[in-house]
Structures are given as C-alpha cells and as structure tokens.
Amino acid sequence: MTAATPPPFELGYGTNGFGDHPLPAALDVLDELGYDAVALTLGFPHLDPFSPAAPVDVAAARERLARMRAGDGAAVVVETGTRFLLDPWTKHRPTLVDAEAEVRLRYLERAVDVAADLGARCVSFFSGILPAGDQPAEGWARLRDRLPRLLEHARSRGVRLSLEPEPGMLVETVADALRLHEQLGGPARLGITVDVGHCLVVEPDGVAGALRAAAPLLANVQLDDMPATHHEHRPFGEGDLDLRRTLATLADVGYTGVAAVELPRHSHDAPALARRSIDALRDAWADVAGHRTPEEVHP
Numbered sequence: 001m002t003a004a005t006p007p008p009f010e011l012g013y014g015t016n017g018f019g020d021h022p023l024p025a026a027l028d029v030l031d032e033l034g035y036d037a038v039a040l041t042l043g044f045p046h047l048d049p050f051s052p053a054a055p056v057d058v059a060a061a062r063e064r065l066a067r068m069r070a071g072d073g074a075a076v077v078v079e080t081g082t083r084f085l086l087d088p089w090t091k092h093r094p095t096l097v098d099a100e101a102e103v104r105l106r107y108l109e110r111a112v113d114v115a116a117d118l119g120a121r122c123v124s125f126f127s128g129i130l131p132a133g134d135q136p137a138e139g140w141a142r143l144r145d146r147l148p149r150l151l152e153h154a155r156s157r158g159v160r161l162s163l164e165p166e167p168g169m170l171v172e173t174v175a176d177a178l179r180l181h182e183q184l185g186g187p188a189r190l191g192i193t194v195d196v197g198h199c200l201v202v203e204p205d206g207v208a209g210a211l212r213a214a215a216p217l218l219a220n221v222q223l224d225d226m227p228a229t230h231h232e233h234r235p236f237g238e239g240d241l242d243l244r245r246t247l248a249t250l251a252d253v254g255y256t257g258v259a260a261v262e263l264p265r266h267s268h269d270a271p272a273l274a275r276r277s278i279d280a281l282r283d284a285w286a287d288v289a290g291h292r293t294p295e296e297v298h299p
Helices: 023-033 054-067 102-118 136-157 174-183 196-202 206-217 243-252 267-288
Strands: 010-014 037-041 075-079 123-125 161-163 190-195 218-223 258-261
Touching: 010 075, 010 267, 023 054, 023 267, 037 258, 054 102, 075 102, 075 258, 102 123, 102 136, 136 161, 136 174, 161 174, 174 190, 174 206, 190 196, 190 206, 196 206, 196 218, 206 218, 206 243, 218 243, 243 267, 258 267
Parallel strands: 010 037, 010 258, 037 075, 075 123, 123 161, 161 190, 190 218, 218 258
Antiparallel strands: none
C-alpha cells in the first residue's frame, strides 16, 4: 500500500455529535468535510421514528445521503442510543434488560424499518444497565427471550443487528457479546459493535485484543478517545487511545464496514470537531498505510 491508499473501512461521524444542527445541516457539514459514512442516531433532534412525519423524514434523509460524496452516496448505520425519547425522566430507559421493555422493542423494530428504508449497514443497540435489585441471570434471560423477536423482524426486512458492549451495562465486553451470540444459537443477523474508547476502560486485552476477538462478527465500529480510567468520550488526542494502531488493527482483521466518530457530548463545537477528527483520522491512516502489521506502528 501507499500513503494515498484509502482505508478499507468507511470513515464516518455520528449525528449524536450534531445535536444543535438540523439533520440536513449536519449532513451538509459532513459532506463538505469529506466523510464517507454517517452514524444516524434515531430520536431527538434528528429523526424520531415514532413521529407521524417519520416517513417523510426518512425519505429526505435517504435522498440527502445518496447525494453525498459527489453523488456516490454515503454509507449509513442506524444508532439507537438516544437518551430520553422513550422516557422523558430517565435516560435510556426502558432497556432490553428491564422487567418491562415493550416500548424499547417497538423502538428497535422501528429502527430496523428505518434501516431497511435507508439501506443501512446495520442497526446498533445496547443491552442496558441491569435494574437495581435484579440478578444478572434475570437480565440474561430477558435478552435471550427478547432478541429472537428482533432478529426475526430484522430478517424479514433484510437488516443486520449489531450489539454494542458498554461499560456498566449487562453486556459490557466483547466476551459478553460473544457469549450471548452463542446462547442464541449463533444467529447470522446478530453482529457486534465495538466502541474503541470503551475498550480502554473494560477490555482486558485492550483495543487490539477486543477488535481481534470481535472480528468474525464485527459489524460496526465507533471511534473516540477516552481515558483508561473511566467512560468519557473525548476527541482524538485527549485520552489514551493509540489511533494509528487502532486503524491498523481494523485493516489487519479485514474490517470493511463503517468506523464512525462517536462524540455525543460535543455538539457545542460540532463542525470544528468533525474537521479535527477527519484530519486526525487521515493523518493516522497515512502514517500506517505503508506498514504490514499494527505491531510495526509506533507512537
């Protein structure tokens, strides 16, 4: 490879980092900056799948995504980490591990419908934090009981689901996600999302180890920096992530999907951070493009 060789995966940015922009304006910025992909979070303020206007909004988003990259179109993944859409009082609730989760199931089914209409690569979702007083076995049983319904709906719409391990949630690590996948019988429609920042906090083998373990099922990647001490999404260069080795590992395991920047608490500076992020990603990739393995990449 040469320095001019593009990465085999598609570099994107998450719309949850553009919470102060209307969706068309956010897509305009990302298109101008040259992103190849968009991670679209469903819910306030961009695209509420429960809204009567959702079909019109989805059609408009599909048309705008198709015009990105000088008409070649941008790849898209659907994200479902909206905070207060389902319960205006409690962030992310209800989740799939709560005792009552019907509204979460309906939200995820609508996300699958939107993904089908957009031609999205996958719908990314999380397990949720186990409610106080509940036992882990109860949460695992709820996941095993509920996911077949979602998987069947995804199969009927030709969409792939992708489970994201999150610090503090029942499914916290790649090993947890692999365990659930096995317990469900190894469904082809269920992949894994890896947030590389999370790996610094909870993965025993770090970012590279988590990406390699997830590689056979890797369907979605989120890119952000983070301190190794706690779960706090930061721009590149402000945490403990080795970005060059991360990108090299993605290439080494043969990942060809979307790798999108995930900065959900930085909407106040979204255009500048989107610019800084794509510059950092391009610089990091240019630095690794000529190397054979991630081990040859030095800080």
